[in-house]
Amino acid sequence: MTDATDDDRLARGQARLARITGRSGQEVMAALDGIAPDFARYIFEFGYGDIYSRPGLDLRTRMLATVAGLVALGHAERELEVHIGSALNCGATREEVVETIMQMALYAGFPAALDALFVAKRVFAARGNDAPAPVSE
Template sequence: MNNHQSTPEQTRLERGKHALAEIDGEAGEKVIEALADIAPDFSRYLLEFAFGDIYSRPGLGLREREIATIAALTALGNARPQLEVHIEAALNVGVSRDEITETIMQMAVYAGFPAALNGLFAAKAVFAARSPL
């Protein structure tokens, strides 16, 4: 199940901010800050819906949610910045580099080799920036 506990008294926004901090840390906060001058409402929607409602639900743990997100973003093939943020998030919540790599490789079957290659290069960049293999 999820690692963080939310209470019924928390607003969607409070739950979202807590989940974002736990999952994405500084990278997530940078996304929210980058939206402040162009679409502050969108950043609130992202916090409330994606993190306050969906990521805070019981049923899947944060590890499983990030694996699913990496798979989806890899399959899209055109979301490298978001994929890199979620690779970081996956590492933050305990997904191993090998599990991330295998998840991305699995997408070659369903999304094609170009999407998987793009995903692997995104993972390589995140891994290198975080620390050498």
């Protein structure tokens, strides 16, 4: 059972995700509906409604930190692809994304950084030469 506060967090999270990724997140909700609908809610409420909505860091910085964390994990290619795109949506440059990934070679290892660079290359190619307008806070 959810209360009004949870519904506010969900709505805030869905709005923040849409601003960051340009997508509603409904595909995530639908994909998890048959197996773990509560998990999808947690992603929106906690991840985007609470953490990504906090003051203190702008979205560009948050997204570069997220890219770094995903590179360090070394096993989150799908999420890395989404968040590299989101970093670009939030005003990070391709150079900043590449430098963030290269920095992780020191901490996550060269194989993790190399894999992430190939993900970045794929994201950049899919976007062509058009850089999206940064997302406003």
